[in-house]
Amino acid sequence: MTDHTDTPTAPLARDEVTADSPFTLPGFFAALADGDLFAAVCEDCGKRLIPPRPACYACGGRNLHAEPQPNTGTVVSYTEVRTPPSALADRAPYTVAVVELDSGARLTGRVTVPYADAAIDMSVRLVARPPDADEREMALSYEAEWPIHEFEPV
Numbered sequence: 001m002t003d004h005t006d007t008p009t010a011p012l013a014r015d016e017v018t019a020d021s022p023f024t025l026p027g028f029f030a031a032l033a034d035g036d037l038f039a040a041v042c043e044d045c046g047k048r049l050i051p052p053r054p055a056c057y058a059c060g061g062r063n064l065h066a067e068p069q070p071n072t073g074t075v076v077s078y079t080e081v082r083t084p085p086s087a088l089a090d091r092a093p094y095t096v097a098v099v100e101l102d103s104g105a106r107l108t109g110r111v112t113v114p115y116a117d118a119a120i121d122m123s124v125r126l127v128a129r130p131p132d133a134d135e136r137e138m139a140l141s142y143e144a145e146w147p148i149h150e151f152e153p154v
């Protein structure tokens with residue numbers, strides 16, 4: 001397991017953006033597979049970016065650092081997907097939510113309960129698991145082993 005806690009602060013020099021840095025997608029997903037969800041936190045405006053980016057898409061700032069995020073939060077918005085990508089047809093219908101983590105960071109993901117059982121302000125926990133065969137089928141080749149995150153009710 002890689003220790004990501006001493007990750008360098010952006011702006012990053014080109015040779016600091018290594019494959020295991022959470023500022024890259026491979027590094028972000030490697031940490032997620034280990035159970036660590038990272039955001040980049042903007043020092044200038046406080047925005048939390050998931051996955052991390054070396055520049056802030058809220059204010060354009062370049063002064064960010066990677067920070068582990070809590071895996072708990074609440075549902076801000078949710079919907080039901082009835083017509084998914086064809087590879088996921090057997091999963092439909094399924095629920096997708098925007099979740100605000102306890103840190104204030106927001107991200108989208110599938111929820112493990114039917115739409116009728118979801119609710120605004122529902123407490124959820126983010127879990128990461130290896131992708132199933134249908135999820136691998138719709139992934140690009142370099143994404144095939146990246147973990148899948150879901151939200152389950154707490």
Ligand SMILES: [Zn+2]
Nearest residue numbers: 042045056059
């Ligand atoms: Zn910012």
